Amino acid sequence: xxxxxxxxxxxxxxxxxxxxxxxxxxxxxxxxxxxxxxxxxxxxxxxxxxxxxxxxxxxxxxxxxxxxxxxxxxxxxxxxxxxxxxxxxxxxxxxxxxxxxxxxxxxxxxxxxxxxxxxxxxxxxxxxxxxxxxxxxxxxxxxxxxxxxxxxxxxxxxxxxxxxxxxxxxxxxxxxxxxxxxxxxxxxxxxxxxxxxxxxxxxxxxxxxxxxxxxxxxxxxxxxxxxxxxxxxxxxxxxxxxxxxxxxxxxxxxxxxxxxxxxxxxxxxxxxxxxxxxxxxxxxxxxxxxxxxxxxxxxxxxxxxxxxxxxxxxxxxxxxxxxxxxxxxxxxxxxxxxxxxxxxxxxxxxxxxxxxxxxxxxxxxxxxxxxxxxxxxxxxxxxxxxxxxxxxxxxxxxxxxxxxxxxxxxxxxxxxxxxxxxxxxxxxxxxxxxxxxx
Numbered sequence: 001x002x003x004x005x006x007x008x009x010x011x012x013x014x015x016x017x018x019x020x021x022x023x024x025x026x027x028x029x030x031x032x033x034x035x036x037x038x039x040x041x042x043x044x045x046x047x048x049x050x051x052x053x054x055x056x057x058x059x060x061x062x063x064x065x066x067x068x069x070x071x072x073x074x075x076x077x078x079x080x081x082x083x084x085x086x087x088x089x090x091x092x093x094x095x096x097x098x099x100x101x102x103x104x105x106x107x108x109x110x111x112x113x114x115x116x117x118x119x120x121x122x123x124x125x126x127x128x129x130x131x132x133x134x135x136x137x138x139x140x141x142x143x144x145x146x147x148x149x150x151x152x153x154x155x156x157x158x159x160x161x162x163x164x165x166x167x168x169x170x171x172x173x174x175x176x177x178x179x180x181x182x183x184x185x186x187x188x189x190x191x192x193x194x195x196x197x198x199x200x201x202x203x204x205x206x207x208x209x210x211x212x213x214x215x216x217x218x219x220x221x222x223x224x225x226x227x228x229x230x231x232x233x234x235x236x237x238x239x240x241x242x243x244x245x246x247x248x249x250x251x252x253x254x255x256x257x258x259x260x261x262x263x264x265x266x267x268x269x270x271x272x273x274x275x276x277x278x279x280x281x282x283x284x285x286x287x288x289x290x291x292x293x294x295x296x297x298x299x300x301x302x303x304x305x306x307x308x309x310x311x312x313x314x315x316x317x318x319x320x321x322x323x324x325x326x327x328x329x330x331x332x333x334x335x336x337x338x339x340x341x342x343x344x345x346x347x348x349x350x351x352x353x354x355x356x357x358x359x360x361x362x363x364x365x366x367x368x369x370x371x372x373x374x375x376x377x378x379x380x381x382x383x384x385x386x387x388x389x390x391x392x393x394x395x396x397x398x399x400x401x402x403x404x405x406x407x408x409x410x411x412x413x414x415x416x417x418x419x420x421x422x423x424x425x426x427x428x429x430x431x432x433x434x435x436x437x438x
């Protein structure tokens with residue numbers, strides 16, 4: 001929908017009474033407000049002002065007047081209907097960009113960041129992405145109580161939440177291609193079909209919103225927290241990425257199958273993986289997932305069949321050249337997808353620009369290799385904690401050159417506070433293990 005007259009006609013035909021402008025804070029949490037459809041034309045022309053001082057990572061009180069300008073190409077009518085006292089009605093959502101009080105592009109806008117990173121490197125190639133979103137379904141939002149004992153591809157309960165979510169998403173133009181019960185109890189996965197990287201980041205935000213809403217209709221709670229239960233697998237969000245130029249997937253090579261660009265992109269991610277990690281695994285809790293034994297990557301290796309690798313290249317299938325891609329396996333669904341994809345793409349592009357060559361692929365679980373074997377193969381590790389990761393992030397020239405100064409500063413400030421607060425907190429583990437014996 002892009003023509004105003006056509007938009008208003010669609011609104012009338014579908015009984016849309018409200019539009020919700022959607023954006024995220026610096027941590028990737030979905031925020032919105034609501035305007036009546038009668039105000040939408042004015043919002044397209046002039047934007048809609050809001051107070052940014054209460055939004056994490058946005059403006060200070062003295063510079064809090066911000067304006068949301070809708071990106072009309074993202075306008076989507078939500079597929080469900082609300083039953084009012086007298087009338088039923090529907091609403092639409094729209095993403096957009098943030099501007100400051102002087103009408104300049106706001107440096108704290110992470111959606112704008114991803115758009116600019118893509119634009120900056122488009123002469124090399126434009127990224128397309130897919131995403132696998134894992135989540136838990138618990139019986140409430142206070143305590144992670146399991147709702148089933150299912151396992152990988154074993155049905156478990158509440159598969160209909162996945163189906164209902166996909167019906168809603170597909171009706172919104174968000175194509176899904178797969179769903180199943182995941183390895184852990186109460187854990188599920190929905191995969192999104194690849195599309196342009198910016199649109200995929202938007203779709204990730206909306207998918208989490210839709211899944212949570214459907215779960216609530218069942219009286220349950222869908223959690224995208226990375227590791228809500230310590231003894232089972234955590235939630236990942238594998239990002240599948242390919243690079244396109246002049247309508248061709250440049251990750252495919254007729255002769256070698258895997259192109260030089262793909263190999264250098266992988267090398268960039270391996271070389272800069274630890275530097276960008278805090279922007280991909282942004283929570284203290286994220287690192288509880290990245291430990292051996294729970295099907296999550298811990299070492300900076302790549303492979304074709306190795307599902308414990310940091311990067312996997314799915315096997316080439318004849319006739320499916322467009323599907324040649326990499327799968328980056330350390331992201332989790334609690335990240336800000338605009339920041340995460342920006343950093344992943346910047347690291348990969350840096351590898352191409354520097355002509356880097358990746359190490360040999362590893363097709364075994366590195367966790368079972370000895371330290372001497374890992375040293376011989378020059379295998380590096382992902383950071384084991386947010387504070388360690390944040391130190392590398394803060395000192396990275398790549399990160400500084402990719403993020404705006406505002407996002408760089410505010411993100412680090414926010415994460416340092418998180419680490420400080422966590423270090424002051426007395427955990428259940430400490431009470432259980434120390435209180436009765438010390």
